[in-house]
Amino acid sequence: METTTTTGPADHAPGDYVHGYSGREARRLGDQADTLAGLLHDGTSYPAGSRVLEAGCGVGAQTVHLVSRSPGALLTAVDVSRGSLEQARARVAASVPGARVAWAHADLHDLPFGDGEFDHLFVCFVLEHLPDPRGALAALRRVLRPGGTLTVIEGDHGSAFFHPDCAHARAVIGHLVALQAAAGGDALIGRRLRPLLAGAGYGGVTVSPRTVYADPGRPALARGFTLDTFTAMVEAVGDEAVAAGLSTRAGWDRGVAGLRRAAGPDGTFCYTFFKAVAVNPPV
């Protein structure tokens, strides 16, 4: 069961999210979360009764894992997109019947919560899209009680490498990074989580790499991650990259074909996520 949807800011403009808001993109995010849940959520479980805020829940791809792994926690999930919140609500209702989540439409920089209202914050695949991730982290810290924890998970597209190596495939990944930068984000943010969190006033920052490696011996991962997550993400911004003059259509298609070969019978693919846990210093 879900509870209130707090009123919030005007809805987010679809163009602001580099991956778009299509149904296909929602499925991609769901596939990604399911494939990676064990790797990314390992070590994240909140005590019964603790007040947890998921900041930037999107379509709820991570929310379902949060409620499954911390069934007694009091979870609030916020997002800047009303459409995403509706999908998240539906996803949680379908995946974890009976789960209690408070949904709120809000901007991370202007959260409708009191100081120190939460024991724990969880932020996954959000900072990479923000022009001012350090400012967002500082704004989040306001609603975290002193001594409470923040968990941040982000990828880093510069961590991707594969066999057979392919200059076209490397190029399209570079174009995706450039598009995300042009939209104000940073697809290489994983490597700088530690300085970001320290700079936003958090203490006790520990960062761990979470590396995904897929080869023909792990066919579910080769399909679920190499093809349906990473390659699909690249493929989805092809029109935009061509329109921006970063690539020709033929060049884009060669790059995507190169990524697909990494999921072939002799292929391998490697990508590293980063998970940071930090503490709001006690007063």
Add this chain to the structure above:
Amino acid sequence: METTTTTGPADHAPGDYVHGYSGREARRLGDQADTLAGLLHDGTSYPAGSRVLEAGCGVGAQTVHLVSRSPGALLTAVDVSRGSLEQARARVAASVPGARVAWAHADLHDLPFGDGEFDHLFVCFVLEHLPDPRGALAALRRVLRPGGTLTVIEGDHGSAFFHPDCAHARAVIGHLVALQAAAGGDALIGRRLRPLLAGAGYGGVTVSPRTVYADPGRPALARGFTLDTFTAMVEAVGDEAVAAGLSTRAGWDRGVAGLRRAAGPDGTFCYTFFKAVAVNPPV
């Protein structure tokens, strides 16, 4: 205690090993092995009485960990360099007094052992230097009993990324990869261990990524790995890279300085090794 040194081929020409054979290089390899031992050797322990061959033991940087973790195994260590074998013998005697290792001077492609003489093979940081790694793996398989295991560990310099990002630092890593390729090796071999092993006739290949991440919260790793292992390795081939016309001295120094910044107060450094375990198929 150590046992016999089998006679073998003419000694290896120093120029054939891209990192050289200096005392400084031997210390670098020792630092690397100690810093990474937990990460790389985790899961590798051989039963008492089992016959284990370390192929390409070099200066014994990994040998000391093999004998420590498998004290009852019957270990034979071979290398193509007599000088390295002497250093390996001295290192093991100093680090693990009483350890029993049979040392042999031999070429991996022409091992002085009978068919199926070993229960397990261990090969670490060797294939990256060989012009024909698949041929070497096939030659090794001859001396492994059917049903016996092969363990291979290799790095992949294309996995390295860091904060702050630095084009000069990326360039010097690329030059190191080019030098190793010119010497007949492949510094990007980690990503293709699976197809290599499968192509050499091994079965049941499982590959796991072993990612090293260093930041100021892990000062021993930032020093021991980012500086004393990776940056030292790059720095050591500077003269060769300049002589080969790959870089100017100033360009090289800028690249090395960029790598050093990754071990600084806001820096991070990430690198992925690969560990493969495979089986010589039962007849």
